Amino acid sequence: MAYRKTPAEISRLEAAREHLIAAATSVVTEVGWSQASVTAVADSAGIAAGSVYQHFSSKAALAVEVFRRAAGREVEVLGTVLREPGTPVERLARGVEVFARRALENRGLAYALLAAPADPAVGAERLDYRRRYRALFAEVVHEGIEEGLLPAQNGEITAAALTGAVGEVLVDPLGAGDGETTEALLTELVAMALRCAGAPRP
Amino acid sequence: MAYRKTPAEISRLEAAREHLIAAATSVVTEVGWSQASVTAVADSAGIAAGSVYQHFSSKAALAVEVFRRAAGREVEVLGTVLREPGTPVERLARGVEVFARRALENRGLAYALLAAPADPAVGAERLDYRRRYRALFAEVVHEGIEEGLLPAQNGEITAAALTGAVGEVLVDPLGAGDGETTEALLTELVAMALRCAGAPRP
DNA sequence: GTCTATATGGGGATAGAC
DNA sequence: GTCTATCCCCATATAGAC
Numbered sequence A, B: 001m002a003y004r005k006t007p008a009e010i011s012r013l014e015a016a017r018e019h020l021i022a023a024a025t026s027v028v029t030e031v032g033w034s035q036a037s038v039t040a041v042a043d044s045a046g047i048a049a050g051s052v053y054q055h056f057s058s059k060a061a062l063a064v065e066v067f068r069r070a071a072g073r074e075v076e077v078l079g080t081v082l083r084e085p086g087t088p089v090e091r092l093a094r095g096v097e098v099f100a101r102r103a104l105e106n107r108g109l110a111y112a113l114l115a116a117p118a119d120p121a122v123g124a125e126r127l128d129y130r131r132r133y134r135a136l137f138a139e140v141v142h143e144g145i146e147e148g149l150l151p152a153q154n155g156e157i158t159a160a161a162l163t164g165a166v167g168e169v170l171v172d173p174l175g176a177g178d179g180e181t182t183e184a185l186l187t188e189l190v191a192m193a194l195r196c197a198g199a200p201r202p
Numbered sequence C: 001g002t003c004t005a006t007a008t009g010g011g012g013a014t015a016g017a018c
Numbered sequence D: 001g002t003c004t005a006t007c008c009c010c011a012t013a014t015a016g017a018c
Helices: A007-031 A038-045 A047-056 A059-080 A088-105 A107-114 A118-144 A155-171 A179-197 B007-031 B036-043 B047-053 B059-083 B089-107 B109-112 B120-146 B155-171 B179-197
Strands: none
Touching: A007 A038, A007 A059, A007 A107, A038 A047, A059 A088, A059 A107, A059 B036, A059 B059, A088 A107, A088 A118, A088 A155, A088 A179, A088 B120, A107 A118, A118 A155, A118 B155, A155 A179, A155 B120, A155 B155, A155 B179, A179 B120, A179 B155, B007 B036, B007 B059, B007 B109, B036 B047, B047 B109, B059 B089, B059 B109, B089 B120, B089 B155, B089 B179, B109 B120, B109 B155, B120 B155, B155 B179
């Protein structure tokens, strides 16, 4: 009756695959896409380079999976925060803060997701996910306009500016290191975001 | 007395080098850094691949030179515009407009300068020039604060947002093609920039 | 299924003729 | 000084043993 895999076999394979993805994610976080060779990833996962191809048909396929997992988590979190109770202005402030805080807490990964040189397959995914981040920000801006809390504006551009600002902060180790400057940076970033969207001055 | 090069020889060499840089710039503009192989660049310049190494010690050295020329022009222009007569707010508006307009008029090059995947040597230059763009924007913001035209704020973050917004617009073919949408886009971008810096509402 | 060993291909860089 | 031809390295991907 061994005409198909037992659940145990399946979960072993799944686990190996997940382990590989996790290892690849950590390599990318540490050294970036360009330095994340198949050999380096396999070493990190504790398997042979050739064995990678038991789980993914190509390096690009693995890279895309790594990207989707990580970027998907951020979209998920941002979407949740932006839809929590509160006025659109409050939610925008909270969304920017959480987005930036998470990025600053995991700079390596955030940089990989937002900016690091990557092969074309990942680049295409990145475009897609950047649009999603922007769409989420734009949504709450539009709500703010409808409710009369924000002035008429192109929400897409405002959203682009917000994404760009966070990215820029990550690129330049400006708000690096210690927690105190991080908090100050977040405060300023949120203040900028609210001005950017035209929220009433506090 | 042929113990040193004649002026004519020197200018011939200079010209060949300049021609090579120009060809490399156009290749990078069209296909990006990653596709700009030595062979492709040499073909474009009408010389053999090996001859490239008469002018540059490595591909990276050529790439860095291409980057510096192009990015340097933008810094120059932005600096000039931001220092023309007018209030800081007026100059900021004009600076953002010119910066974005130039980028939109030469998307390929702007994308290469701001965002396209590139080898590490170019990446390092990019960091440096991004800081310069930001410093220029930040300077005018600080002036605005001193003159009481803008509220207290972290000018670096505002400047980062401005750079990021322009970059984002370039990445996503949102304001593509025809002149009408371009103008509308620029208007919105400038409006966003002024809100971002906290300029009084018009 | 995972290993070792190797094939394959591309791009940067060099050598030597002209 | 420029060309042609080639070398060399590295990374992906595959083949076959275990």
